[in-house]
Amino acid sequence: MTEIPSIPSVLLELIVKYLQQNNISNLQLEELNKQYAHQARMPLHKWWNLLEQIYQQHPTPVLGHYIGELSEPHHIHILGYLALSSPSLISFLNCFKNFQPLLQNSASFSILQKEERFCMCWTPVIHKNSQLSNEVLVSGVLSTMRKILHRPDIQPLEIEFSATAPIDIAPYEEVYGCPISFYSDVLRLWLPLEILNLPIPSRDPHLKKLLDQQAEALLKSIPNPDTFLKDLQLLIVNMLKIGEPSAENIAKQMNLSLRSFYRKLSSYNLQYSDLVKSIRLELAKTYLTQSELALTEIGLLLGYAEQSAFSRAFKQWENMSPSEYRKSHRS
Structure with missing residues (x-):
């Protein structure tokens, strides 16, 4: 349709x-x-x-x-x-x-x-x-x-x-x-x-609030993150804005071979796909409860081309739709 x-x-x-x-x-x-x-x-x-x-x-x-x-x-x-x-x-x-x-x-x-x-x-x-x-x-x-x-x-x-x-x-x-x-x-x-x-020299209070919420959500997604994990989280969030963050692109951004990148993750007992899912979930919860962003906007920020894909994924994570989650956590 x-x-x-x-x-x-x-x-x-x-x-x-x-x-x-x-x-x-x-x-x-x-x-x-x-x-x-x-x-x-x-x-x-x-x-x-x-x-x-x-x-x-x-x-x-x-x-x-x-x-x-x-x-x-x-x-x-x-x-x-x-x-x-x-x-x-x-x-x-x-x-x-x-x-x-x-x-x-x-x-x-x-x-x-x-x-x-x-x-x-x-x-x-x-x-x-x-x-x-x-x-x-x-x-x-x-x-x-x-x-x-x-x-x-x-x-x-x-x-x-x-x-x-x-x-x-x-x-x-x-x-x-x-x-x-x-x-x-x-x-x-x-x-x-x-x-x-040309650089974009921004100073914007609304933006700062949104980015602060992102940072808080990221810190919740992994306990006691060190520099490597913090850098990795921020790279994933930035890449989500323009689509699916592939492990290959992330490794390249961190100046690592794909094998070294996976070995490094393994030392933290982490799977890349689980990490992306965890970050998406924490960001989704933050956007739903602490912003006025529409579901379509949240889905795109999390790297989903369509709102329906975001809604399906969120329901699998939380056993409720994004709208239901937003309503239950604001009442």
Whole structure:
């Protein structure tokens, strides 16, 4: 069954902020805010309809840009935490590939490198997105990059939109400061290759709280951990963010041959698969009881491609679903 295309409902905050800045009121926005106030996601088609209605009410060229540029890291939830905790832009983008469905699950995400530039690509999975929605996405990504890198001077080299070209594309080139094209099969945002290795100098209290919870959970997973086990735990947690942490990759990161790595683990009477399971379980418990992360976000943080896989694994560990565990430990 195809998942219903959706976006984080917190993105409604961007439209609220834009309308407040321009002294505009909109009844549909007020209704959607009430309807999705306590829900993590909202249907994508309602977001598109709202953007179209705002445009009809307030026809501004490149309207989506002015909404998207108001984006802050917290508007993309766990992606924001990962952005703020990553050492460099390239490490964040590797995580972004895994977590992109949280931001926009109607398109698949990829990165393409070509000579002295690279491209962030969104390929439609179901049907093409609206032009206004793509403007919000592109400008939101640019805004987030500038903020997490502390580099307001970062400029795109080229943008390829997939929608029909408007009568006048001059406002687009003026707003984005680069060549703009339309009718593309894929939404592409081209950027200078040199920014990939820029460091992310983060200082964020929400992030610190989340990472502190991770550290506490890790310490519970193994009694009296020494330096080797602490380093190993942190490597596993970081690799979980981008998928399944293989023993081969972990050994390589620790400058050990696979045989030496297994021998070292054996000296602690540990099996690698049991260690990964133990860390996943402790992190899952911590996220469920001490954070507001959605189950989908928790599953992805633990290296599961789908929430259903995380839920099945958790039920095997604890004989109850993640939702039941969260409810029983919060009541």
